[in-house]
Amino acid sequence: xxxxxxxxxxxxxxxVLVTPxxxxxxxxxxxEQLNADYAKKDLMVIAIVNGALIFTxxxxxxxxxxxxxxxxxxxxxxxxxKAVGEPRIVDSMKLDVxxxxxxxxxxxxxxxxxxxxxAGMIKDKGALSVKTCVLLDKKARRAVPFEADYVxxxxxxxxxxxxxxxxxxxxxNLPCIGVLKPKYYAGLV
Ligand code: 5GP
Ligand code: MG
Ligand code: MG
Numbered sequence: 001x002x003x004x005x006x007x008x009x010x011x012x013x014x015x016v017l018v019t020p021x022x023x024x025x026x027x028x029x030x031x032e033q034l035n036a037d038y039a040k041k042d043l044m045v046i047a048i049v050n051g052a053l054i055f056t057x058x059x060x061x062x063x064x065x066x067x068x069x070x071x072x073x074x075x076x077x078x079x080x081x082k083a084v085g086e087p088r089i090v091d092s093m094k095l096d097v098x099x100x101x102x103x104x105x106x107x108x109x110x111x112x113x114x115x116x117x118x119a120g121m122i123k124d125k126g127a128l129s130v131k132t133c134v135l136l137d138k139k140a141r142r143a144v145p146f147e148a149d150y151v152x153x154x155x156x157x158x159x160x161x162x163x164x165x166x167x168x169x170x171x172x173n174l175p176c177i178g179v180l181k182p183k184y185y186a187g188l189v
Pocket of ligand 1: 051076107109110111112113115160161165166
């Protein structure tokens with residue numbers, strides 16, 4: 001375990017998969033790519049919250065093209081580490097995506113059901129283009145054919161927390177991506 005600065009819950013981690021420095025560097029790289037790809041386009045960024053909150057905040061500050069930001073909420077993990085049923089999309093967007101280039105930002109691409117559903121909904125609303133950007137990709141878990149256009153890191157099939165990702169709404173403020181010790185997932189503490 002690298003010694004990291006952060007909240008006391010860092011001690012709940014069994015291991016770290018992505019360090020704060022690696023996240024920072026990768027986001028700088030993603031920002032460059034997005035700046036190049038959207039240099040001459042009017043961009044509408046839609047963050048899928050709560051998970052994508054911290055990633056989106058850091059990513060947007062790397063972007064130089066004019067953009068607007070909105071959020072929508074989707075949930076499939078009502079609590080715990082097992083997805084329950086189909087993702088629920090709570091469409092609370094203020095912006096009208098019709099005729100706009102949309103970039104959907106999420107924390108992690110897992111089964112693919114959430115992003116497939118949200119991307120479909122945004123297309124149905126008449127967006128000009130829909131691209132997706134995720135910090136993490138768990139390819140082994142895909143249940144529907146879906147690939148993101150921009151990916152931070154591919155990670156193994158483990159339930160991760162930190163940097164926006166929660167377990168029962170906790171651990172979002174950890175500065176790294178990591179895996180909890182089994183006793184914390186089991187709710188024994
Ligand atoms: P999908 O619909 O692709 O299966 O799931 C996407 C959503 O499930 C993500 O936006 C995220 O909220 C949640 N999720 C999937 N895998 C993980 C994980 O390893 N850790 C956490 N905290 N959430 C996950
Ligand atoms: Mg999510
Ligand atoms: Mg969650």
